[in-house]
Amino acid sequence: MRSFVDTLLKAVITVIFVVLVACVTWQVISRYILGTPSTVTDELARFLFMWLALIGGAYTMGLRRHLAIDLLTQKLAGRPRAVLEGFSLAAVAIFVGMVMVKGGGQLVWKTFASGQVTPALQIPMGYVYGAIPFAGAIILYYCAIFAFELWRDGPFRPDAGDTMPVGGPLD
Numbered sequence: 001m002r003s004f005v006d007t008l009l010k011a012v013i014t015v016i017f018v019v020l021v022a023c024v025t026w027q028v029i030s031r032y033i034l035g036t037p038s039t040v041t042d043e044l045a046r047f048l049f050m051w052l053a054l055i056g057g058a059y060t061m062g063l064r065r066h067l068a069i070d071l072l073t074q075k076l077a078g079r080p081r082a083v084l085e086g087f088s089l090a091a092v093a094i095f096v097g098m099v100m101v102k103g104g105g106q107l108v109w110k111t112f113a114s115g116q117v118t119p120a121l122q123i124p125m126g127y128v129y130g131a132i133p134f135a136g137a138i139i140l141y142y143c144a145i146f147a148f149e150l151w152r153d154g155p156f157r158p159d160a161g162d163t164m165p166v167g168g169p170l171d
Contacts, residue, residue, distance in 0.1 A: 002062075002145060009059045009138065013052065020048040043120040047128045054135035061092075062142040079155045086150055093143040100136025108133060 023045040031037040060066050112126035
């Protein structure tokens with residue numbers, strides 16, 4: 001399942017990036033060569049960039065390549081390291097769950113309910129803001145996988161000692 005989600009995200013990010021480059025290229029051509037800037041591609045590029053950044057961040061989390069301050073984690077081993085990694089995952093999951101999924105979901109709901117549409121494209125703004133809870137759900141999915149792997153492979157197994165090699169399951 002995880003490889004399917006990774007592949008799907010990679011494909012979505014690639015498509016968004018290609019369309020974004022095409023929009024920006026057309027914007028430059030229409031502005032500087034044709035002398036009439038396209039408002040549609042300007043707005044579309046802005047919204048696609050939002051989706052690209054949020055989904056790309058979620059995908060990066062899934063690759064375990066997200067920016068992290070792991071100075072203390074690198075110095076620890078065994079259960080203390082696993083506990084700290086678990087605490088970090090829990091903090092990320094709580095933040096993402098409350099801010100991105102719950103708060104972002106409420107923003108999408110309120111925006112759809114208000115009937116707000118984008119100026120040039122005339123599409124509901126809820127679709128634009130939908131990137132927030134969507135990316136949040138993906139990050140929560142990866143947090144759950146990492147927590148399970150930490151529990152399964154870490155020093156909490158019944159057959160494990162109190163040691164976990166540096167470079168454990170979350171490295």
